[in-house]
Amino acid sequence: MYADSKTDTLNITIIFLVKLKFFPQNPLLTIDRLIKIELFKIYFKYSVGHGPRILANFQRERPMNNKKNNADIIELGLGDALLAIHLQNDFLPGGRLPVAEGDQVIPVMNRYIDRFTQRKLPVFATRDWHPKNHGSFIKQGGPWPEHCIAGSTGAEFARGLHLPVTVQIFPTGTEVENDGYSGFESAALKKQLEKLSVSRLFIGGLATDYCVLNTVCDALDLNYQVLLLTDAMRAVNVHRGDGEEALNKMISKGAIPVTLAMIQ
Numbered sequence: 001m002y003a004d005s006k007t008d009t010l011n012i013t014i015i016f017l018v019k020l021k022f023f024p025q026n027p028l029l030t031i032d033r034l035i036k037i038e039l040f041k042i043y044f045k046y047s048v049g050h051g052p053r054i055l056a057n058f059q060r061e062r063p064m065n066n067k068k069n070n071a072d073i074i075e076l077g078l079g080d081a082l083l084a085i086h087l088q089n090d091f092l093p094g095g096r097l098p099v100a101e102g103d104q105v106i107p108v109m110n111r112y113i114d115r116f117t118q119r120k121l122p123v124f125a126t127r128d129w130h131p132k133n134h135g136s137f138i139k140q141g142g143p144w145p146e147h148c149i150a151g152s153t154g155a156e157f158a159r160g161l162h163l164p165v166t167v168q169i170f171p172t173g174t175e176v177e178n179d180g181y182s183g184f185e186s187a188a189l190k191k192q193l194e195k196l197s198v199s200r201l202f203i204g205g206l207a208t209d210y211c212v213l214n215t216v217c218d219a220l221d222l223n224y225q226v227l228l229l230t231d232a233m234r235a236v237n238v239h240r241g242d243g244e245e246a247l248n249k250m251i252s253k254g255a256i257p258v259t260l261a262m263i264q
């Protein structure tokens with residue numbers, strides 16, 4: 001079809017104005033090339049914007065999926081600390097508030113303790129330490145039988161637990177009205193962690209669905225990185241599935257599940 005020079009000039013002007021509107025920095029490039037540049041920009045923006053999040057999720061999921069890969073080995077170093085929760089006689093089978101298989105946590109925790117003491121890294125332990133009229137006891141209107149009365153045999157650390165002489169102990173539930181569910185109830189714990197510049201906490205103990213859960217949630221709220229010692233904790237499971245629900249809650253809040261084999 002014939003097109004006179006006036007029509008050509010008009011077409012070229014319209015195309016130039018369209019390019020100027022949509023690609024103001026490069027109006028002289030061909031449409032084809034401009035589209036390629038724009039597509040690349042979108043791709044680049046997506047990759048850069050989402051890369052770190054994808055990587056974080058990937059790293060978080062790997063420890064559970066592929067235990068043999070070197071990337072799953074966690075090397076202990078400065079800034080790491082072990083926190084053993086409530087490993088006391090009353091919470092073991094035969095105690096006043098027994099957690100099923102609670103005794104099986106002890107040998108595993110001992111091996112974690114070895115790993116930390118070998119590297120001269122701090123080991124902390126919490127212990128439930130109640131007055132006789134503690135508010136959590138059934139006769140005071142609470143949900144639990146009497147347990148971990150301060151100074152009693154039941155409140156002592158489990159026989160067989162090898163805490164190092166350097167262990168720092170933090171009591172919880174020392175007042176009638178404090179439930180003692182979180183190690184951070186003792187203000188001294190946070191102070192000590194700050195003093196020793198701890199940034200990564202390895203937490204295990206009893207019970208998964210109460211004191212471990214509450215301590216881990218508080219630690220995450222305080223911006224500590226938390227690694228869950230999944231092979232060194234057990235749940236009370238007052239309701240079936242409580243332990244699993246607690247694990248899911250801690251993981252979705254940011255805690256990373258690990259096992260002894262992954263710690264070096």
Ligand SMILES: [Zn+2]
Pocket residue numbers: 128130136147148173179180
């Ligand atoms: Zn208690």
